[in-house]
Each structure stands twice: as C-alpha cells, then as structure tokens.
Amino acid sequence: MPLPDQSRRPRIYLAGPDVFRPDAERVFAGLKAQCDALGLQGVAPTDAGVDTRRGSDDEIAQRIYEGNVRLLRGSDGVIAHLAPFRGLEPDAGTVFEVGYAAALGLPVVAYGVPEASYEQRVCAAIGCARDAQGAMREAGSGTMVEGLGQRMNLMLTRSTAIEADAAAALRRIAALLGR
Structure with missing residues (x-):
C-alpha cells in the first residue's frame, strides 16, 4: 500500500463504542488533540454530520451507516477501541468497522x-472444561471456546496490531503511516 501524500495529514478513523458515552465529545476531542500532536487528523464517527433528529429509526440508522462508511473510505488508517463492551466481546459496530477497514x-x-486470552476470560465468566480431544468447551452447552492463545477472536488479532491504550495506538498508526 503506498504511503499517503506527506503534504497532508493522514486521516485516522477513531472507531469504538465511545460514541455511546455521555462524555463522547470530550473523549473524541482528546483523541483528536493526540492526533494533531502526531501530525494526524482524527476523525470521529460523529464527524459524519448525520441528522439524527428527523426521519424514522431505519432512516436514521441508514444515514449513520452510510456516514461512517464514507468516513472509513476517506481514512488512511484506523485505531479501534476493542475493550469488552456489554459482555466479553468488543462492540459489534466497532468490529464491523475493523473488518471494513481491513477489507x-x-x-x-x-x-x-484485556491481557488475558479470550479462552481464559470466557472460562472465568462461565464454566468450561476440556473435552476428550483437548478442546475447551462451555460446560453448559458444549460450545467450543476459541483458543489458540489469542486475546480476542483470531480474525481480530490477525488483522490488527494491539497496543495498551489509545496514545500507544496512535503512535503505532503514525509510525505505520510514516509519521
């Protein structure tokens, strides 16, 4: 992939469930300030300028989807807040954005x-046991728990670099983009 034009700041899409926080505006302002300091331009999902006050829920949802996809298509890279959200997995919308960006x-x-493997986190939350073939399974349903020592589903760990926090993620994306 060719490096972006060095005469403009690379646009970084700031993916994550932070849009749902009551202080989302403050969170994104802080991330954008960190981007500025690294010679990047932070782009929040809320920058799509979507009118959420008129139309049906389906119309609003479609406009949000189209706006976020448009922002992703206009970006040079993505940082994604993939902390567990409402359970053991990251926010589904953010996971979609990661997959779209990877595509x-x-x-x-x-x-x-989290530092622990996904298997460790699942087994700590619900009972698990190894079957005769050595696969870890949920005790109640027998459903296999993805192992391989990954911190999340392998489709996420293999398509992303993982850093401890947003500041480190921004430094890493800046380095990847030659900043």
Missing part, C-alpha cells in the same frame, strides 16, 4: 484489549 487495506491498531 479496504487500511492499517488498524486496536487498544483496550
């Missing part, structure tokens, strides 16, 4: 991912 060939750096 576009954009570099993606994740942050907020």
Whole structure:
C-alpha cells in the first residue's frame, strides 16, 4: 500500500463504542488533540454530520451507516477501541468497522484489549472444561471456546496490531503511516 501524500495529514478513523458515552465529545476531542500532536487528523464517527433528529429509526440508522462508511473510505488508517463492551466481546459496530477497514487495506491498531486470552476470560465468566480431544468447551452447552492463545477472536488479532491504550495506538498508526 503506498504511503499517503506527506503534504497532508493522514486521516485516522477513531472507531469504538465511545460514541455511546455521555462524555463522547470530550473523549473524541482528546483523541483528536493526540492526533494533531502526531501530525494526524482524527476523525470521529460523529464527524459524519448525520441528522439524527428527523426521519424514522431505519432512516436514521441508514444515514449513520452510510456516514461512517464514507468516513472509513476517506481514512488512511484506523485505531479501534476493542475493550469488552456489554459482555466479553468488543462492540459489534466497532468490529464491523475493523473488518471494513481491513477489507479496504487500511492499517488498524486496536487498544483496550484485556491481557488475558479470550479462552481464559470466557472460562472465568462461565464454566468450561476440556473435552476428550483437548478442546475447551462451555460446560453448559458444549460450545467450543476459541483458543489458540489469542486475546480476542483470531480474525481480530490477525488483522490488527494491539497496543495498551489509545496514545500507544496512535503512535503505532503514525509510525505505520510514516509519521
């Protein structure tokens, strides 16, 4: 993938469930300030300028989707807040954005991912046991728990770099983009 034009700041899409926080505006302002300091331009999902006050829920949802996809297509990279959200997994919308960015060939750096393996976190939350073949399974349903020592589902760990926090993720994406 060719490096972006050095005469303009690379646009970094700031993916994550932070849009749902009551202090989302402050969170994104802080991330954008960190981007500025690294010679990057931070782009929050809320920068799509979507009118959420008129139309049906389906119309609003479609406009949000189209706006976020448009922002992703205009970005040079993505940082993604993949901390567990409402359970053991990251926010589904953010996971979609990571996959979309990967399909576009954009570099993606994740942050907020717990240190333990996904298997360890699942087994700590619900009972698990190894079957006769050595696969870890949920005790109640027998459903296999993805192992391989990954911190999240392997489709996420193999398509992203993982850093401890947003600041480290921004430094990493800046380095990947030659900043």
